[in-house]
Each structure stands twice: as structure tokens, then as C-alpha cells.
Amino acid sequence: MQASLLNSRQVPCPGPRCSSARGLALRPPVLAPVHVQPSILPAVHVPGSKRVHRRVAMHRMQAQEESTPAPAQEHPFPEEADFDMLTTRIAEVTKNLNEELCGCSIYLVGMMGSGKSTLGRMLANTMKYAFFDTDSMLEKTLDMPVSSIFKDYGEDYFRDCEAQVLKQLAPYKNLVVATGGGAVIRPMNWSYMHSGVVVWLNGPTDLLAKRVAKEGIEKRPLLASPDSANPSQEQLYENAKAKLDSLLEERTKFYDSADLKISLEGYCEDAEKGAPTAVVMYRLLCALRQRIEDTKAERESRRNVVIENHGDVPSMRVQESPLAQQQQEQEQQQQQQQHRDEQQEQ
Ligand SMILES: Nc1ncnc2c1ncn2[C@@H]1O[C@H](COP(=O)(O)OP(=O)(O)O)[C@@H](O)[C@H]1O
Ligand SMILES: O=C(O)C1=C[C@@H](OP(=O)(O)O)[C@@H](O)[C@H](O)C1
Structure with a gap:
């Protein structure tokens, strides 16, 4: 099965794109934001004999209602947090975030069961971004479930298709993209994902295994065990845990390249369930905001080069930024x- 690349004419030109690989949320707003409209979304041309060519549907999902109140937190909530407080904090941290991000897309990476799809929908809704799930896009385009793509065509073919989807999404802004857990293993995918900020949802494998075992592993062919046709819940968990452990070991070096790493760990009595989605989202939003602040401060503190024209030959002089000047004055x-004080002491 040969991989055919997407015809470049199908990808709307986003204008000049910054090629710098890291921290793209922090990139200066040189681009006019590209707002995604369902009608301009590209058709995904997936490689292979079927050559299915369909318009990709837009999935702007409603935020998943969080019925569970946030548990008591050590961080970021100092005291017992209730859902109202969390909602208020989320609203605070989200304020002006879109403008500051200049529409920079967010790519969620992480192991199976880390909540990329669940969180992605909620995040997109909160940020007024469009949500895409690469697995669902592929399923719709090929008109078959992920497990059948693996079974009938193999993992390499699935990875080729996944790469095509990421390539097609890369030119767009204002997206939250839930990637498949293995998207990180292809270096080329990083060049697509780094058109936005890449966020790793990082949780312990026993938490992930519990979640996927509960959900069933039909959607996740890599977790299927050849040993038993009708595994018990416990077997499902054990198999999933073992597989997730070995995959995580192989993949950690890839996930480590993400711009932000968000913990899924829960606190106190709910520890084994992991943090509720809204809490994970809050952590993510705080991390984004922090990154923006850090970058602003870093830019501010950089020296500015000033070209002066006294006489015939222009000369160059390095001028401290206002912040650096202020810092110098304070130090002085x-x-x-x-x-x-020393003189007085003497
Ligand atoms: N924060 C969470 N707390 C409890 N269950 C969760 C949380 N996030 C996701 N889940 C559940 O875990 C399972 C896997 O979530 P999903 O979003 O599909 O993960 P991924 O897309 O990373 O594979 C789903 O059944 C989902 O309802
Ligand atoms: O980790 C992986 O290699 C995979 C993860 C799955 O997505 P989720 O991470 O959304 O479960 C899906 O893409 C496929 O089964 C392969």
C-alpha cells in the first residue's frame, strides 16, 4: 500500500508561517489569524487503495458537563475547591488568553486514555476554538473504525493517514487537536504540531489502564491481547497496564519534546481517579498563561539594537530595554x- 501525499492545492495557504520549532504560542503575531470555517476545511486524501476523498466534518462539541466537583487540592487550589470556584478561576485565566495566543492552535499529545479527546472538547469550548480529533477524522474519512484500519491495512498505513490529517490541520489557527497516542513517534508530525503549542497530558499508567479497561479496548487495537477472546475486567486492566508501560517507555523521549507537560494526578481521596477534566484544563490554561508571561518578560529583558545616523556612517549601539534599565537602576x-549602610556601621 503506497502512501500518496496530499495534493498541496487542497491545503489553503495560511500565509508565511514561522518555522521555529518550539514555543509557538509565544511567537510574535506576524500572521493574520486564520479562523477556521467548516466550509473551508480541506478534504483529507488518505493514502491507499480506497482513495477515499471526503470532506472532513467539523466537530465543535459541547463541553462535557462535569458533574463531579473538583476534589480538595494541594495545587493549584490551596483549599477545598468547589465547582463554582473552579469555574471562576477558569474564567479569570482564560480572559484575554485568545488575543495573547494570537489564535495559536493547541495540540494535545499523551498516551491512550490520558483524556485528550475529553479534555480537548472542553478546552475548545472554553477557548472558543474548533475541536478536531485525528482518530475520529480518520474514521470518518475512511469510513471504518481505527481497529479495522489497523487490522485490514496495518499500523504503518494508519500512521501515514494520521500524518496526512496532521499536515492538513497545521495551517489553521484556533484549533484544539486531540492526536492519537502514537502520533508523536513520527518526527514529521512534530513539524506539523509545532505550528501550535504541543501539550503532553501526562498520567500514571495504572490510571490510564483503569480508564481504557473500563471503556473497553475496541477503539485501541494496540491494547488487544491475543491470549483470551473474552477477557475479564481484571485481565483487561492487567494487559492494558503492561502494554501501556512498555509503550510509555518507548515514547517518553518523544512526549518530552512537548512545550507543556500537564499532570493528570488527582489529590487526596480522589487520587486514584486522577484529576477531573475541568481541573486538568485549569492546569493547562495556567501553564499557557505562565508561558506567555515568561516569554513577554524574556522579550522585554532582551537588549535592543539601535542604529544611529550621526554623520555619514551609521553606527550601531546596544540599548537596554525599559525593563532591563529599570532592573539596572534598582540594582544600583x-x-x-x-x-x-556599610559606611554607617564603620
Ligand atoms: N479527567 C478524567 N477523569 C475521569 N475520566 C476521564 C478523564 N478524562 C478522560 N476520562 C475517561 O477516560 C477515557 C479515555 O478518555 P479519552 O478522552 O478518550 O482519552 P484519549 O483521547 O487520550 O485516549 C474515557 O472513558 C473518558 O471518559
Ligand atoms: O497510542 C497509540 O498508538 C494509539 C492511540 C489511539 O488513540 P488514543 O490515544 O486517542 O486512544 C489510536 O490512535 C490508535 O489506537 C493508536
């Missing part, structure tokens, strides 16, 4: 004060 004042 502190030194002077220290000097005065």
Missing part, C-alpha cells in the same frame, strides 16, 4: 544603599 540603588 541597592548597591548604593548597601554602601551607605
Whole structure:
């Protein structure tokens, strides 16, 4: 089965794109944001004999209702947090976030069961972004479940298709994309995902195994065990845990390349269930905001080069930024004060 690349004419030109690989949320707003409209979404041309060519449906899902209140937290909530407080905090941290991100897309990566699809929908809804799930896009395009794609065509073919989907999404802004757990293993996919911010949802494998065992592994062919046709819940969990452990070992080096790493761990009495989706989203939003603040401060503190035109030959001079100047002044004042204190002591 040969992989055919998507005809480039099918991908709307987004304008010049920054090729820098890391921290794209922080990239200066050189681009006019590209707002995704369902009607301009590209058709995904997947490789292989079927050559299915369909318009990709838009999935702007409603946020999943979180019925469980947030559990008591050590971090980020100092005290017992209730759902109202969490909602308020989420609203606070989301304020002006879109403008600051300049529509930068968010790519969720992580192992199976880490909640990429669940969180992705909620995040997209909160940020007023469009949501895409690469597995669902492939299933719709090929008109078959992920497990059948693996069974009938093999994992390589699935990975080729997955790469095509990511390539097609990369030019767009204002997206939350839930990727498949193995998308990270192809280096090329990183070049697509780094058109946005890549966020790793990182949780312990026993938590992930519990979730996928509960859900059933039909959607996740890599977790299927050849040993038993009708596995018990416990066998499902054990098989899933063993497989997830070995996959995580292989993949950690890839996940480590993400821009942000968000913990799924729960706290206190709900520890074994992991943090509720809304709490994970709050952590993610805080991390995004923090990254933006850090970058702003870093930019501010950089020296500016000033070209001066005194006479015939322009000369170049390095000028401190206002923030750096302020810091220098403060340091000077502190030194002077220290000097005065020392003199007084003598
Ligand atoms: N924060 C969470 N708390 C409890 N269950 C969750 C949470 N996030 C996801 N789940 C459940 O875990 C399972 C896997 O979630 P999913 O979003 O499909 O993960 P992924 O897309 O990463 O494979 C689903 O049954 C989902 O309802
Ligand atoms: O980890 C993986 O290699 C896979 C994860 C799955 O997606 P989820 O992570 O959404 O379960 C799906 O893409 C496929 O079964 C392969």
C-alpha cells in the first residue's frame, strides 16, 4: 500500500508561517489569524487503495458537563475547591488568553486514555476554538473504525493517514487537536504540531489502564491481547497496564519534546481517579498563561539594537530595554544603599 501525499492545492495557504520549532504560542503575531470555517476545511486524501476523498466534518462539541466537583487540592487550589470556584478561576485565566495566543492552535499529545479527546472538547469550548480529533477524522474519512484500519491495512498505513490529517490541520489557527497516542513517534508530525503549542497530558499508567479497561479496548487495537477472546475486567486492566508501560517507555523521549507537560494526578481521596477534566484544563490554561508571561518578560529583558545616523556612517549601539534599565537602576540603588549602610556601621 503506497502512501500518496496530499495534493498541496487542497491545503489553503495560511500565509508565511514561522518555522521555529518550539514555543509557538509565544511567537510574535506576524500572521493574520486564520479562523477556521467548516466550509473551508480541506478534504483529507488518505493514502491507499480506497482513495477515499471526503470532506472532513467539523466537530465543535459541547463541553462535557462535569458533574463531579473538583476534589480538595494541594495545587493549584490551596483549599477545598468547589465547582463554582473552579469555574471562576477558569474564567479569570482564560480572559484575554485568545488575543495573547494570537489564535495559536493547541495540540494535545499523551498516551491512550490520558483524556485528550475529553479534555480537548472542553478546552475548545472554553477557548472558543474548533475541536478536531485525528482518530475520529480518520474514521470518518475512511469510513471504518481505527481497529479495522489497523487490522485490514496495518499500523504503518494508519500512521501515514494520521500524518496526512496532521499536515492538513497545521495551517489553521484556533484549533484544539486531540492526536492519537502514537502520533508523536513520527518526527514529521512534530513539524506539523509545532505550528501550535504541543501539550503532553501526562498520567500514571495504572490510571490510564483503569480508564481504557473500563471503556473497553475496541477503539485501541494496540491494547488487544491475543491470549483470551473474552477477557475479564481484571485481565483487561492487567494487559492494558503492561502494554501501556512498555509503550510509555518507548515514547517518553518523544512526549518530552512537548512545550507543556500537564499532570493528570488527582489529590487526596480522589487520587486514584486522577484529576477531573475541568481541573486538568485549569492546569493547562495556567501553564499557557505562565508561558506567555515568561516569554513577554524574556522579550522585554532582551537588549535592543539601535542604529544611529550621526554623520555619514551609521553606527550601531546596544540599548537596554525599559525593563532591563529599570532592573539596572534598582540594582544600583541597592548597591548604593548597601554602601551607605556599610559606611554607617564603620
Ligand atoms: N479527567 C478524567 N477523569 C475521569 N475520566 C476521564 C478523564 N478524562 C478522560 N476520562 C475517561 O477516560 C477515557 C479515555 O478518555 P479519552 O478522552 O478518550 O482519552 P484519549 O483521547 O487520550 O485516549 C474515557 O472513558 C473518558 O471518559
Ligand atoms: O497510542 C497509540 O498508538 C494509539 C492511540 C489511539 O488513540 P488514543 O490515544 O486517542 O486512544 C489510536 O490512535 C490508535 O489506537 C493508536
